[in-house]
Amino acid sequence: MSNGAPLIGLFIAKAQRRKERKGRQEDRFVFLCGLCVLCAFALKVLANVPLTFKELAMLSRTADHLFWMARYMERAGQAAKRLATQSQHGDARQRVAGFSANRS
Amino acid sequence: MRPSFDEMQATSTTVRDHYRVYDRWLAQQPSDVMHSRREEAEMIFRRVGITFAVYGAKDEDGSGTERLIPFDLIPRVIPASEWNEMEKGLTQRVTALNRFIHDVYHEQEIIRAGIVPADQIFKNAQFRPEMMGVDVPGGVYSHISGIDIVRAANPDGSGSYYVLEDNLRVPSGVSYMLENRKMMMRLFPELFSQHRVAPVAHYPDLLLETLRGVAPAAVNEPTVVVLTPGMYNSAYFEHAFLAQQMGVELVEGQDLFVKDNFCYMRTTQGPKRVDVIYRRVDDDFLDPLAFRPDSTLGCAGLLSVYRAGNVTLSNAIGTGVADDKSIYPYVPKMIEFYLGEKPILNNVPTYLCREEDDFKYVLDHLGELVVKEVHGAGGYGMLVGPASTKAEIADFRKALEANPAGYIAQPTLSLSTCPTFVESGIAPRHIDLRPFVLSGKHVQMVPGGLTRVALKEGSLVVNSSQGGGTKDTWVLED
Numbered sequence: 094m095s096n097g098a099p100l101i102g103l104f105i106a107k108a109q110r111r112k113e114r115k116g117r118q119e120d121r122f123v124f125l126c127g128l129c130v131l132c133a134f135a136l137k138v139l140a141n142v143p144l145t146f147k148e149l150a151m152l153s154r155t156a157d158h159l160f161w162m163a164r165y166m167e168r169a170g171q172a173a174k175r176l177a178t179q180s181q182h183g184d185a186r187q188r189v190a191g192f193s194a195n196r197s
Numbered sequence: 198m199r200p201s202f203d204e205m206q207a208t209s210t211t212v213r214d215h216y217r218v219y220d221r222w223l224a225q226q227p228s229d230v231m232h233s234r235r236e237e238a239e240m241i242f243r244r245v246g247i248t249f250a251v252y253g254a255k256d257e258d259g260s261g262t263e264r265l266i267p268f269d270l271i272p273r274v275i276p277a278s279e280w281n282e283m284e285k286g287l288t289q290r291v292t293a294l295n296r297f298i299h300d301v302y303h304e305q306e307i308i309r310a311g312i313v314p315a316d317q318i319f320k321n322a323q324f325r326p327e328m329m330g331v332d333v334p335g336g337v338y339s340h341i342s343g344i345d346i347v348r349a350a351n352p353d354g355s356g357s358y359y360v361l362e363d364n365l366r367v368p369s370g371v372s373y374m375l376e377n378r379k380m381m382m383r384l385f386p387e388l389f390s391q392h393r394v395a396p397v398a399h400y401p402d403l404l405l406e407t408l409r410g411v412a413p414a415a416v417n418e419p420t421v422v423v424l425t426p427g428m429y430n431s432a433y434f435e436h437a438f439l440a441q442q443m444g445v446e447l448v449e450g451q452d453l454f455v456k457d458n459f460c461y462m463r464t465t466q467g468p469k470r471v472d473v474i475y476r477r478v479d480d481d482f483l484d485p486l487a488f489r490p491d492s493t494l495g496c497a498g499l500l501s502v503y504r505a506g507n508v509t510l511s512n513a514i515g516t517g518v519a520d521d522k523s524i525y526p527y528v529p530k531m532i533e534f535y536l537g538e539k540p541i542l543n544n545v546p547t548y549l550c551r552e553e554d555d556f557k558y559v560l561d562h563l564g565e566l567v568v569k570e571v572h573g574a575g576g577y578g579m580l581v582g583p584a585s586t587k588a589e590i591a592d593f594r595k596a597l598e599a600n601p602a603g604y605i606a607q608p609t610l611s612l613s614t615c616p617t618f619v620e621s622g623i624a625p626r627h628i629d630l631r632p633f634v635l636s637g638k639h640v641q642m643v644p645g646g647l648t649r650v651a652l653k654e655g656s657l658v659v660n661s662s663q664g665g666g667t668k669d670t671w672v673l674e675d
Contacts, residue, residue, distance in 0.1 A: 150466035154452050 202348055202356035202613040203625055204273060215276040215673055218391055223271070223616075223623075231270060231618055234384045238268050241383070247376050248434055266373055267666030268380060270618045273628060273648040277395075280644055280672045283346070283358060286541030287632055288640045289532060291342045294363060294519045295636060296535040298338040301518055302328045312534055313527045321524070322572065323366075323517025325480060327487055331504050334411045335638065338513040341404070341475075342634040343368025343646075346542070348613040356613055359543045361629065363528070365512060365520040367477050370667075371633050372435040374647040375400060375442075377669040393674040395644035400633070401442035404475075407637035408443075411509050412472045419472035421445045422462060424453070426478050426494045436477050450478070455498030460508045473509045474499075480514050522571045522605045523549060545610060551602040559606040560597070563590050566606040567657075568597065581657055583609050612657055615668065617650055627651045629659050630670065645670035 205216045212220045242248075242265050275283075300307050301318055302325075308315045318324055343364035348356040378397050382389055405421065412419030425436035427449055440447035452462050453471065461468035476483065482492040487500040502508045518524065526547040529540040548555035548566070559566060563582055570578035580593040597604055614625035632646030648668040649659035659665040 150464040150469065152446060152448065152452050153463040153465055154449065156465045 201611045201625070201627075202350035202354075204348070204613055204615040204628070206616075206625075215274050219272070219274060219388070222388060222391065228622065235268075235270055235618065238270070238380050238384060239265060241380065242266075242268060242376070245376075246434060247373070264661075266661050267652060268377060269650055269652075269666050269668045270381075270384070271616050271623070272381060272669040272671045273615050273630070274671045274673060275645065276673055277675045279358075280395075282541065283632070284642065284644075286358075287344055287634050287642065289536060289538060289541050290344065290360065290363070290528065291339065291634045291636055291640060293528065293532040293535050294342070294365060295336065295338050297531045298365075298513070298516055298519050299333075299336050300535075302331060302515065307531065307534055310534065312530050313524070317523055317527075318518060321518050321521055323480075323515065323521055325515035325518070327500060327504075328513070328515040332506070333513050334413065334506075334509055337411055337636045339365040339516045339519070340407055340411060340511040340513075340636050341368060342512075342636065343370065343631045344634060345629055345631050347610060347629045349610040350613070357543060359545045359610065360528070361545060362522065362525060363520045364631075365516040366479065367512065368631070368633065369432040369435055369477075370631055370647040370649075371400060372438040373667050374633070374643075374645070374670070375438075377647075377667055381669045392671065395672040395674050397643040397645060400643045401439060403635055403641055403643065404439065405443040405445070407635040407641070408473045408475055408509075408511055410637035411511065413506055413509060416472045420470060421473040421475065422448045422471050424448055424450070424474050424476040424478055426450075426482070430477070432477065439475070445475075450492075450494045450496050453496035453499070455496060455502055458502055458505045458507055460496065460499060460502045471508060473511060475511045480517065483510070483514065522547075522569055523551070523602075525605070545607045548606040550597065550604040550606065555606075556601045559604075560594065563594060563597075565609060567609050568593065568604055568606045571603050571605060577663075579658075581609065584655070584657065609657070612651075612659075615648070615650065617652070617666075617668075619652065624654070626654070627657050627659065628668065644672035 205212055205220065207213050248265055297307065305315075305318075307313050308318065345361040345364065346358050347361050348358050350356055374397060408421045409419050412421075421443065422445055423436055423440040423443075425433060425440075425447055427433065430436070437447055446452075446462065448462055448471075453474075454461055454463065454468070456468070460471045460474070462471050478494050481489045483495040484497060484499040485492045485495060486497050488495075499508070499510075500514070503510055503514065526544065526549060529544050532538055532540045548559050550556045550559055550568075559568065563580070564585075566580075566582045568580040568582070580589065582590065585593070612627040612629060615628045616623050617626040619626070628648050628650045630646050630648050632642055634640060634642045648670045649661070650666050650668055651657060651659045651664070652666045653664055656664070661667070
């Protein structure tokens with residue numbers, strides 16, 4: 094206990110600082126999520142349903158679709174970033190070109 | 198044509214007892230409120246995605262095949278006494294039909310007794326020789342049966358229920374029954390405090406109980422799945438809905454495989470054995486090794502697993518032999534033969550065009566009869582004599598003469614009408630009823646069923662693919 098107390102104190106202090114940094118609203122969201130998870134677990138235990146890893150099984154086809162959906166989202170995100178970069182660079186090039194033109 | 202029977206109006210000025218409270222409530226509702234409720238219902242149906250597909254048709258914006266099924270705000274009400282009698286009749290009919298299918302694929306006593314002609318069965322396209330001698334759990338073949346019932350007027354003004362047809366293959370529409378009730382409770386909650394309406398929401402529980410009850414004998418905790426042809430099927434919404442409501446996997450053929458005469462589904466945790474398949478795929482597409490070799494909707498080797506008794510298919514393969522329109526006229530005799538009872542529900546008198554005398558009569562009276570293709574469904578391939586033009590009758594006559602055995606004919610029943618909220622206000626429209634009968638360890642059903650309504654004035658075709666809509670069906674408890 095005596096060894097753990099400073100660590101717990103440190104953790105609480107860090108959490109406090111984090112709380113101050115991120116704001117109250119986000120904490121409330123995290124708290125609600127945690128509460129939901131706890132409730133779900135409590136319900137499972139109350140219903141005497143064994144919690145096994147097998148419950149997380151899903152059809153391979155569904156998993157495959159989820160993988161590819163995630164992959165397409167990732168690719169779409171990268172394409173969007175590329176477009177944004179190009180558009181910024183394009184703007185910059187235009188500005189540079191305009192500046193050069195003005196100078197000449 | 199006989200005079201019509203209205204479900205709500207006893208005469209032009211009086212309302213039937215079981216509609217009295219509803220009628221008082223309806224009279225107080227302003228038309229604009231009803232219109233806005235209908236729009237709200239449409240919006241919710243669209244948002245939830247409660248649709249059906251009509252093959253080869255386009256939807257409202259002309260882009261696809263998904264259609265909303267029109268929902269009518271005015272419920273069809275059935276008093277408890279009528280329902281109790283109908284329930285007994287349905288139980289009796291479905292029990293006899295299951296006994297018939299078992300008999301066809303085993304001893305064939307009904308053929309030996311000369312009640313059903315042998316060629317009606319053996320020449321039937323739905324007869325599956327692969328099922329000969331196969332024992333299914335509990336001797337139940339049709340676990341989910343949709344029996345179409347209509348009410349027609351008697352000469353004295355009362356109405357009698359008639360069975361129009363039996364659907365023993367993959368009857369659909371139950372999701373609309375459940376969603377219609379949810380919608381009514383959402384739009385008009387006050388009505389449910391004024392009426393004691395028997396609940397239907399437990400249908401998925403009953404269905405799951407039925408399916409688990411017919412699992413192979415050696416299995417204690419059966420794994421049930423719903424097998425769908427995929428998202429392009431007309432009833433895909435229903436497949437997904439039922440799987441979700443029962444809490445079971447919705448699988449496609451590609452998710453299943455057969456190994457060592459057992460059926461498995463592919464999961465992220467490895468193969469998982471499947472014990473009961475609620476299949477929404479026709480027989481022809483179930484197993485490319487046994488039926489259509491070009492089918493990609495089924496699972497290769499499934500029939501062999503089924504014949505070994507290691508998986509239960511619901512409904513069984515080959516149930517179509519009993520719901521064929523040419524077998525329908527024999528159902529009352531089946532009830533007497535197998536159960537030794539008088540049929541509780543009436544059959545519509547039917548002329549078999551394969552019989553010479555009947556065929557002659559049908560040709561002479563085409564303008565008065567309803568002629569249907571023996572293997573037809575969905576309101577296609579039929580002629581409603583009184584509502585057809587001379588040209589349509591002439592065309593149909595040619596088709597009939599070319600293949601008499603492919604048709605049956607029935608007198609044009611004037612289906613009962615029920616007040617329906619249409620563009621012009623409230624008007625009577627013809628309706629039918631499809632109760633869903635579940636047969637497992639015992640026969641059970643939820644009170645009521647799906648009421649379909651022909652929205653076109655005077656039309657007798659209630660099929661959703663032909664412009665029909667649906668209504669909530671209330672069975673009032675005593």
